[in-house]
Amino acid sequence: MSARDTDWEGVRLHVVTGKGGTGKTTVAAALALALASGGKRVLLMEVEGRQGIAQVFDCPPLPYAERKVAVAPSTATQPGGEVFALAADPEQALLEYLEMFYNLRHAGTALTKLGVVDFATTIAPGLRDVLLTGKAAEATRRREGTRHVYDAVVMDAPPTGRIGRFLNVTAEVSGLARVGPTRGHADTVQKVISSPETAVHFVTVLEEMPVQETLDGIAELAGLGDGGLQAGGIMINMVHPLVLSPDQLRTAASGSVDEDELAMELKAAGLEDSRRLAADLAAELTDHARTVTGQRAQRRRLAGAGQPRYDLPMIADGIDLAGLYRLAAALRDQGAA
Numbered sequence: 001m002s003a004r005d006t007d008w009e010g011v012r013l014h015v016v017t018g019k020g021g022t023g024k025t026t027v028a029a030a031l032a033l034a035l036a037s038g039g040k041r042v043l044l045m046e047v048e049g050r051q052g053i054a055q056v057f058d059c060p061p062l063p064y065a066e067r068k069v070a071v072a073p074s075t076a077t078q079p080g081g082e083v084f085a086l087a088a089d090p091e092q093a094l095l096e097y098l099e100m101f102y103n104l105r106h107a108g109t110a111l112t113k114l115g116v117v118d119f120a121t122t123i124a125p126g127l128r129d130v131l132l133t134g135k136a137a138e139a140t141r142r143r144e145g146t147r148h149v150y151d152a153v154v155m156d157a158p159p160t161g162r163i164g165r166f167l168n169v170t171a172e173v174s175g176l177a178r179v180g181p182t183r184g185h186a187d188t189v190q191k192v193i194s195s196p197e198t199a200v201h202f203v204t205v206l207e208e209m210p211v212q213e214t215l216d217g218i219a220e221l222a223g224l225g226d227g228g229l230q231a232g233g234i235m236i237n238m239v240h241p242l243v244l245s246p247d248q249l250r251t252a253a254s255g256s257v258d259e260d261e262l263a264m265e266l267k268a269a270g271l272e273d274s275r276r277l278a279a280d281l282a283a284e285l286t287d288h289a290r291t292v293t294g295q296r297a298q299r300r301r302l303a304g305a306g307q308p309r310y311d312l313p314m315i316a317d318g319i320d321l322a323g324l325y326r327l328a329a330a331l332r333d334q335g336a337a
């Protein structure tokens, strides 16, 4: 395997957040594939019970178990790799936790029947979070002999609006448990999340609101955990290729497209009703140019955050496995994995 420098050498837990609907799940899946290439084993984990990963990979709903969902394509020089997926569920994680710390293997089912698990995770959202981040930390650190079971873990995390609380494990459970295994567990999890082994990536599109949430989210990380959490990359999703030259863009954005000239060309091309068509086209061009100009402004704002940025293309026909491979290749080409 050839060594290859990426921007996130040493990071083993990749937390992917972003405003809802910007492509968090899709990009997390693409990142997992990208990290898997070269013969690696990667765990992709979701925590919101939406079965988003199953949808992205077009497979049946995932159980609370790690199973292989995809292979990274091999190339002439590199072997493929494997992506495993897990839909983490706070109840299952709580039962696992009780087993681990209190040897309550059999109590688990009884507790579930009594609704205790439901109760515990409902009254204490902080507990819910630490169970999920705890599962990610456990998978990240898990070893078989001296070797890590997973080379990397990618978490499709809650959206930016909730990511701070979600990752601020110790503060969240401190009111809940001051001593004992829960507290000890929370501290261990926080250590993993706050370590250089963890990075929090942000998925955004080039619009005002998601960009603002990205900037706020990055700023928020500095105040979390033990001395701040490591901000990762900014994945700019659904980028359209540029079709206009800078000159054309300026003209169109200022609304001064030459409609007469356009109409003449349309007519020469044999199109009927060329006047009206020219007016419609000119309006659309102006619209498009203004969107592109606005997107440039959003890019400048993102650049101000000082984090590495990666462009991911808009996949025109919807996301299937081939589309995911394209996004994974884009991430690798730009050094994200």
Ligand SMILES: Nc1ncnc2c1ncn2[C@@H]1O[C@H](COP(=O)(O)OP(=O)(O)O)[C@@H](O)[C@H]1O
Binding pocket: 018, 019, 020, 021, 022, 023, 024, 025, 026, 027, 052, 237, 238, 239, 312, 313, 314, 315, 316, 318, 319
């Ligand atoms: N680069 C892309 N090109 C085209 N469609 C995309 C892209 N990224 C995401 N999508 C689509 O956008 C929708 C939302 O994506 P999803 O990953 O579910 O977002 P989130 O997890 O942030 O809610 C889905 O239909 C997905 O297929």
Ligand SMILES: [Mg+2]
Binding pocket: 024, 025, 026, 052
């Ligand atoms: Mg999602």
